[in-house]
Amino acid sequence: ETGVTQTPRHLVMGMTNKKSLKCEQHLGHNAMYWYKQSAKKPLELMFVYNFKEQTENNSVPSRFSPECPNSSHLFLHLHTLQPEDSALYLCASSQAGRQGGYGYTFGSGTRLTVV
Amino acid sequence: GNSVTQMEGPVTLSEEAFLTINCTYTATGYPSLFWYVQYPGEGLQLLLKATKADDKGSNKGFEATYRKETTSFHLEKGSVQVSDSAVYFCALGGKLIFGQGTELSVKP
Numbered sequence: 001e002t003g004v005t006q007t008p009r010h011l012v013m014g015m016t017n018k019k020s021l022k023c024e025q026h027l028g029h030n031a032m033y034w035y036k037q038s039a040k041k042p043l044e045l046m047f048v049y050n051f052k053e054q055t056e057n058n059s060v061p062s063r064f065s066p067e068c069p070n071s072s073h074l075f076l077h078l079h080t081l082q083p084e085d086s087a088l089y090l091c092a093s094s095q096a097g098r099q100g101g102y103g104y105t106f107g108s109g110t111r112l113t114v115v
Numbered sequence: 116g117n118s119v120t121q122m123e124g125p126v127t128l129s130e131e132a133f134l135t136i137n138c139t140y141t142a143t144g145y146p147s148l149f150w151y152v153q154y155p156g157e158g159l160q161l162l163l164k165a166t167k168a169d170d171k172g173s174n175k176g177f178e179a180t181y182r183k184e185t186t187s188f189h190l191e192k193g194s195v196q197v198s199d200s201a202v203y204f205c206a207l208g209g210k211l212i213f214g215q216g217t218e219l220s221v222k223p
Binding site: 004006041042043045048090092103104105106107108109 | 147149151156157158159160161164204206208210211213214215216
């Protein structure tokens with residue numbers, strides 16, 4: 001399988017649940033990203049990982065916890081979320097240091113609904 | 116800081132109409148520019164890109180020219196199809212900065 005794969009595609013969780021989103025890329029990229037896409041709002045960059053190290057956290061609440069065990073996998077651990085966290089969560093990857101010219105490859109996203 | 120501004124949507128067109136979606140940017144230096152497309156229920160796909168001034172990116176009948184003098188990267192297509200209905204995002208590189216997206220709806 002090639003490209004960026006996100007699982008699950010849809011997730012409904014209660015505010016007291018703990019769940020994880022998974023992202024996997026088979027492109028040989030070494031930078032990975034989490035974005036949040038809410039209705040009627042611009043894409044929000046949440047986290048950036050370069051060579052498995054977190055290089056950016058855009059003031060994301062601690063109820064979102066990323067993990068990057070290797071350059072091919074990225075997780076977003078969720079706990080005690082709020083209804084306003086309902087959104088499409090997109091994962092992307094790129095070649096670190098070359099994203100300026102080559103853009104990112106995105107997964108299809110996980111549609112999260114917090115009830 | 117760097118920023119991207121896109122025209123407000125939604126844009127509704129009839130099939131075979133001409134499309135323009137405006138995008139302007141503010142940036143230091145000369146970053147690459149991109150258009151991404153998001154079909155319903157999907158993630159973003161790279162549609163086209165331009166890496167320097169006066170470059171023209173093109174793909175699937177869509178075109179955009181990197182205009183340094185007007186700081187613009189407008190997306191155009193001569194004849195849209197129903198299958199082009201999607202949300203289009205203009206983006207500014209190195210670290211990608213996205214515009215707010217423009218929804219396009221093409222009616223038969």
